[in-house]
Amino acid sequence: MPSSSKTNRRILLASRPNGAPTAENFRTEDATIPALSKGQVLLRVLYLSLDPYMRGRMSAARSYARPVEVGDLMEGGTVAEVVLSRHQDFEPGDVVLSHSGWQSYAVSDGGDLRKLDPSQAPVTTALGVLGMPGFTAYSGLLTIGQPKPGETVVVAAASGAVGSVVGQIAKIKGARVVGIAGGPDKCAFVRDELGFDAVVDHHAQDFEAQLAAVCPDGIDVYFENVGGKVWDAVFPLVNEFARIPVCGLIAQYNHAGDSFPGPDRLPPLMRAILSKSLLVRGFIQREFVDQRPAFYHDVAEWIASGRLRYREDFVDGLDNAPNAFIGLLEGRNFGKLIVRVAGT
Amino acid sequence: MPSSSKTNRRILLASRPNGAPTAENFRTEDATIPALSKGQVLLRVLYLSLDPYMRGRMSAARSYARPVEVGDLMEGGTVAEVVLSRHQDFEPGDVVLSHSGWQSYAVSDGGDLRKLDPSQAPVTTALGVLGMPGFTAYSGLLTIGQPKPGETVVVAAASGAVGSVVGQIAKIKGARVVGIAGGPDKCAFVRDELGFDAVVDHHAQDFEAQLAAVCPDGIDVYFENVGGKVWDAVFPLVNEFARIPVCGLIAQYNHAGDSFPGPDRLPPLMRAILSKSLLVRGFIQREFVDQRPAFYHDVAEWIASGRLRYREDFVDGLDNAPNAFIGLLEGRNFGKLIVRVAGT
Numbered sequence: 032m033p034s035s036s037k038t039n040r041r042i043l044l045a046s047r048p049n050g051a052p053t054a055e056n057f058r059t060e061d062a063t064i065p066a067l068s069k070g071q072v073l074l075r076v077l078y079l080s081l082d083p084y085m086r087g088r089m090s091a092a093r094s095y096a097r098p099v100e101v102g103d104l105m106e107g108g109t110v111a112e113v114v115l116s117r118h119q120d121f122e123p124g125d126v127v128l129s130h131s132g133w134q135s136y137a138v139s140d141g142g143d144l145r146k147l148d149p150s151q152a153p154v155t156t157a158l159g160v161l162g163m164p165g166f167t168a169y170s171g172l173l174t175i176g177q178p179k180p181g182e183t184v185v186v187a188a189a190s191g192a193v194g195s196v197v198g199q200i201a202k203i204k205g206a207r208v209v210g211i212a213g214g215p216d217k218c219a220f221v222r223d224e225l226g227f228d229a230v231v232d233h234h235a236q237d238f239e240a241q242l243a244a245v246c247p248d249g250i251d252v253y254f255e256n257v258g259g260k261v262w263d264a265v266f267p268l269v270n271e272f273a274r275i276p277v278c279g280l281i282a283q284y285n286h287a288g289d290s291f292p293g294p295d296r297l298p299p300l301m302r303a304i305l306s307k308s309l310l311v312r313g314f315i316q317r318e319f320v321d322q323r324p325a326f327y328h329d330v331a332e333w334i335a336s337g338r339l340r341y342r343e344d345f346v347d348g349l350d351n352a353p354n355a356f357i358g359l360l361e362g363r364n365f366g367k368l369i370v371r372v373a374g375t
Numbered sequence: 376m377p378s379s380s381k382t383n384r385r386i387l388l389a390s391r392p393n394g395a396p397t398a399e400n401f402r403t404e405d406a407t408i409p410a411l412s413k414g415q416v417l418l419r420v421l422y423l424s425l426d427p428y429m430r431g432r433m434s435a436a437r438s439y440a441r442p443v444e445v446g447d448l449m450e451g452g453t454v455a456e457v458v459l460s461r462h463q464d465f466e467p468g469d470v471v472l473s474h475s476g477w478q479s480y481a482v483s484d485g486g487d488l489r490k491l492d493p494s495q496a497p498v499t500t501a502l503g504v505l506g507m508p509g510f511t512a513y514s515g516l517l518t519i520g521q522p523k524p525g526e527t528v529v530v531a532a533a534s535g536a537v538g539s540v541v542g543q544i545a546k547i548k549g550a551r552v553v554g555i556a557g558g559p560d561k562c563a564f565v566r567d568e569l570g571f572d573a574v575v576d577h578h579a580q581d582f583e584a585q586l587a588a589v590c591p592d593g594i595d596v597y598f599e600n601v602g603g604k605v606w607d608a609v610f611p612l613v614n615e616f617a618r619i620p621v622c623g624l625i626a627q628y629n630h631a632g633d634s635f636p637g638p639d640r641l642p643p644l645m646r647a648i649l650s651k652s653l654l655v656r657g658f659i660q661r662e663f664v665d666q667r668p669a670f671y672h673d674v675a676e677w678i679a680s681g682r683l684r685y686r687e688d689f690v691d692g693l694d695n696a697p698n699a700f701i702g703l704l705e706g707r708n709f710g711k712l713i714v715r716v717a718g719t
Binding site: 278283297 | 599606623627635637640642648662
C-alpha cells in the first residue's frame with residue numbers, strides 16, 4: 032500500500048440539492064484509515080459506480096431506501112481490492128463487489144462482499160451489465176414487461192447501463208426494439224452496435240412524430256427509466272394490454288419542489304390505464320432476488336456468444352465523481368458510468 | 376303478449392353529452408317488432424341493467440368497446456323472456472340473460488343468450504352479483520388485487536354493484552376492509568349489512584383525515600372504480616407493493632373536454648409507483664373469462680351461506696331509464712341499479 036494512499040478520501044453530502052445537484056452539494060474530506068478488528072477486511076476501492084438512483088438518496092424524501100443524511104458519505108456500489116484481512120474468507124489481493132460508497136478505502140466485515148473472478152469477466156462488469164443495472168433490466172423486462180415475439184418494445188436511455196441491456200434482451204426474446212437516445216453518436220451506437228431495430232433522437236424537433244413513425248404497430252412494452260417528454264411521446268402509442276415497468280424517472284429527479292404545473296396528466300393516464308387494460312408497475316431489482324442465478328447464467332452466456340454488448344464510460348479519480356454524477360443526470364455519459372478510484 | 380306491448384319502445388342516443396348527460400341526449404321511439412326468421416327468438420325484456428360503463432359508450436372516444444353511434448340504440452345487459460321461438464334450443468317462457476339494450480323487445484339468434492334458472496337465484500342477480508359487476512369485482516380483486524390476510528383493502532362506491540362484492544370477497548379472504556360511500560344510509564349499510572371493518576363518508580368535510588384514521592397500517596389494495604377526490608385521499612396512504620386494480624373512474628366520466636387543470640398529478644404518481652413498487656392495472660372482466668366457472672361456483676356458495684349479500688335498486692319503466700342513469704353517475708342509486716322494463 033503506497034504511503035500516499037494512507038488517508039481515506041471521502042465524498043460527503045454537504046447539502047441537499049434544490050433541483051439539479053451542484054458541486055456545492057458535495058464535500059471532500061481526508062480521513063484516517065481505521066484499524067482493523069478481528070473478522071474485518073480493509074478494502075481499497077478500485078471502481079465506483081455512478082447511477083441515477085443516487086439522486087434520490089440526496090433528497091430528504093423517503094424512497095425505497097433511506098436518504099443519505101447531510102454530512103454522511105455518499106453511497107454507491109464499488110469494486111474493491113482486499114489490502115488487509117483479519118477475516119478467514121478473504122486474503123489480500125482478492126477483488127470484491129462491495130457497497131463502499133464514494134471513498135477510497137473502506138472497512139467491511141465481509142457480509143456485504145461478493146468475490147469477483149477477473150478471469151471470468153472484467154471486474155467492472157459487476158457494476159454494470161453483470162451487476163445491479165443489468166439485473167434491473169433483466170428482471171424488470173422479463174418479469175413485468177414480458178415481451179413476446181413480434182411485439183414492439185420501446186426503451187429510453189437506450190445507450191445507458193439499463194436501457195442497453197433491456198433492448199438487447201428484448202431482441203433476444205424476439206421482439207421488435209425501438210431505442211430512444213440523445214444525440215447522433217449514441218443513436219448510431221444503439222442501432223449499429225447494439226442492433227436495435229430503430230432508434231430515435233429525443234433532441235429532434237419532431238421527436239414525437241419520429242417515434243410514432245417507427246412504431247407503426249404501437250407499443251406493447253415501454254420500459255420506463257426516464258419520464259418527462261419521452262413519456263408524453265410514448266403515451267399515445269401504447270397498445271391495449273401494454274406493460275410498463277417503471278425503474279427510473281431521471282427526467283424528473285432534478286425537479287425542485289413537490290408541485291408540478293398543469294395541465295393535469297393524471298386523469299388521461301388513468302383513463303388509458305382503464306380503457307387499454309394497461310399494466311404500470313414500479314419495481315426495484317432486489318425484489319426479484321430469486322432470479323439472480325438465472326440472470327448471471329443468461330447474461331454471461333449472451334455476452335460470451337456476442338449477443339449482448341455493453342459499453343463503459345470511465346472517469347478518472349474520485350475527485351471527479353461529483354461532476355461526473357451531475358453530468359449523468361444530464362445525459363452527458365455514454366454507457367455505464369464508472370469512476371476509476373485507484374489504479375489496479 | 377298483450378296488444379299494448381306490440382310496439383317496441385326503444386331509447387336511442389340522440390346526441391353525445393358534453394359533460395354530464397342530460398335527458399336531451401336520449402330519444403325514445405316506438406318501432407314495430409320485427410318478424411322472426413328461422414333460428415331466431417323474440418325476447419321481451421324484463422330487466423335492464425344500468426352501469427357506469429355506459430357513459431363511455433355515449434362518447435365518441437374509442438375505449439375498450441366501440442361507442443354507440445348517435446341515433447343508435449343504447450346498449451346494455453338485460454334479462455328477458457322468450458315470447459316466440461323459431462330456435463330449437465329455446466321455447467316461450469325461457470328466461471335468459473341477453474344484451475338487448477334499452478328497449479322492450481329484441482330479436483336474437485340465440486348466440487348471445489344464457490338461460491337462467493329462476494329456481495336457483497332471482498334472475499336479476501344475473502345483472503349484478505352473479506353477473507358482470509360481480510365478476511368484475513371477483514376477477515379484478517383476486518387476480519390483480521390479491522388481498523392477503525391482515526392486509527388493508529379499500530374500495531369506493533362500497534354500497535354499489537361492484538364495490539359491495541369487492542369488499543365482501545376481501546373480507547372472506549381475510550383482509551381488513553374499508554369502504555367509502557356517500558351519505559349515512561349507504562355507510563350504515565356497508566358497515567352493518569355488508570360487514571366492512573370501517574366505512575368513511577366521502578361527503579364529510581374531513582374525508583381525507585377520516586380515511587387516514589381508519590387505515591392506520593396504510594393501504595395494500597385499492598380497488599379503483601371512482602377516481603377524483605377519492606383517489607387523492609387514497610394516494611398518500613398506499614403502502615409499498617400496493618396493488619391498484621382499475622375498473623372504473625366514475626368521477627371523471629362526465630368531465631367535458633380532454634384537458635384537466637393543474638397542478639399536474641402525474642409526476643408524483645409516477646414517483647410513488649417507482650419508490651413504492653406499486654402495481655396499477657386497468658382491466659375489463661372479459662379478459663378473465665377462464666375464471667367464470669370458479670366465479671359462479673364461489674359466489675353462489677357465498678350467497679347461499681350468507682357470507683355475501685347484495686342490494687338491488689329498482690326503477691320502474693323503461694322511460695325512466697335515462698333519468699336513472701343520470702342519477703347513477705351522481706351516486707343517487709343505492710345498490711345495483713336495475714330498470715323493470717316489463718312486468719313478469
